[in-house]
Amino acid sequence: MWMQVNMSFSPCSKQRWRINICNIETHIPVGIHEHEKIPQRIIVNATVECSYSCKPETIDECFNYDHVRKLVVEEWPNRPHIALLETCVNDLLAFIFKTDDRTSYAKVSVCKPDIFPETQSVGVEAEWSRVDFQKYMASKS
Numbered sequence: 001m002w003m004q005v006n007m008s009f010s011p012c013s014k015q016r017w018r019i020n021i022c023n024i025e026t027h028i029p030v031g032i033h034e035h036e037k038i039p040q041r042i043i044v045n046a047t048v049e050c051s052y053s054c055k056p057e058t059i060d061e062c063f064n065y066d067h068v069r070k071l072v073v074e075e076w077p078n079r080p081h082i083a084l085l086e087t088c089v090n091d092l093l094a095f096i097f098k099t100d101d102r103t104s105y106a107k108v109s110v111c112k113p114d115i116f117p118e119t120q121s122v123g124v125e126a127e128w129s130r131v132d133f134q135k136y137m138a139s140k141s
Contacts, residue, residue, distance in 0.1 A: 015054035016104075019063050021046040024072045029081035030088065031112070037081045041114050042088070043121065044072050048096055049105040067099050068092070085110045085124045090136070093126060097133040104130055 027039035050063045071092070082088070088110045096106045111123025128136070 012054040014051050016049060016051050017063065019046075019048040019050070019065055021048070021065050021068055024069060026073050026076055028076050028079065028088075030083070030085060031115075032083050039077060040112060042085075043111050043113055043123075044088075044092065045109045046092065046096065047105075047107045048100075048103055050100060050102040051104060052102050063100050063103065068096065071095055085112070086126075089124055089126045093128050094133065094136060097128070097130065 022045055024044040025041060026044065027041055029037050029039050030042065031037075031040070046068055048063055048065075048068075052063070053061050056062045076088070089108045092108045092110075093106055096108070097103050105127065107125065107127035109123055109125035111121040113121040115122050
């Protein structure tokens with residue numbers, strides 16, 4: 001016996017989105033050794049989770065990953081030397097959360113692909129929830 005089922009579509013209001021930003025390459029002075037005070041190649045990856053419309057129609061309704069690319073490629077190369085990759089990771093995580101209040105989670109990795117001839121790369125990675133971000137900001141006050 002055939003039975004009709006009401007399959008009317010009810011569009012969702014919000015959806016969880018995962019944005020992957022892969023292998024951004026830039027050159028910055030980073031490291032603890034004297035020779036690392038000149039810019040060297042780094043690779044940056046980020047994963048960002050946000051909740052927004054399941055049918056976004058404009059960039060304002062989405063996470064705009066161009067801000068991340070601009071920071072890494074255009075602004076980081078102009079910063080003074082920093083000693084640790086961890087500083088880069090924390091700076092980018094904080095930037096992501098500050099940029100979009102809809103962000104609930106982010107993971108960032110930064111690596112040096114040319115640091116040792118025997119390795120493909122060496123790097124660090126961290127992930128934060130919004131609560132982690134809030135704790136980080138409170139610790140800086």
